[in-house]
Amino acid sequence: MPQTDYAPSLKDVLVTTGSANNASVVVSLAPTRPGATAFLEGFMVGGFGATSSVTVTCVVTGLLGGTPATFPYAVPGGTTVVATPLVQTFPAALPASGPTTSVTVTVGAFGAGSTSTTVTIFGYQF
Numbered sequence: 001m002p003q004t005d006y007a008p009s010l011k012d013v014l015v016t017t018g019s020a021n022n023a024s025v026v027v028s029l030a031p032t033r034p035g036a037t038a039f040l041e042g043f044m045v046g047g048f049g050a051t052s053s054v055t056v057t058c059v060v061t062g063l064l065g066g067t068p069a070t071f072p073y074a075v076p077g078g079t080t081v082v083a084t085p086l087v088q089t090f091p092a093a094l095p096a097s098g099p100t101t102s103v104t105v106t107v108g109a110f111g112a113g114s115t116s117t118t119v120t121i122f123g124y125q126f
Contacts, residue, residue, distance in 0.1 A: 048080065
């Protein structure tokens with residue numbers, strides 16, 4: 001096993017989810033230890049297009065400061081067209097608004113004809 005520089009109380013967390021048939025996707029980075037704080041390092045969005053091209057909004061909530069962060073995502077027209085992935089990383093991990101608070105990424109429905117939306121959120125708890 002490779003050696004890491006992580007403190008013994010630091011635990012990596014990775015959550016992945018998928019959705020089909022024109023549905024919103026909600027993914028949370030939730031601390032699993034009492035009193036731990038979640039830190040968001042980034043997220044990825046991908047999938048297939050919809051009948052018509054559309055721009056949906058990716059919303060990040062639960063961050064310190066309380067203001068949701070939003071990111072646009074272009075969904076291509078064509079139900080068999082692979083959407084260009086959105087990979088959003090942050091130079092420094094963003095902390096949740098408090099201990100035991102989840103950080104959540106919500107991606108709007110891609111539109112009629114869409115058969116796949118995938119969202120991955122990654123970070124850690126400390």
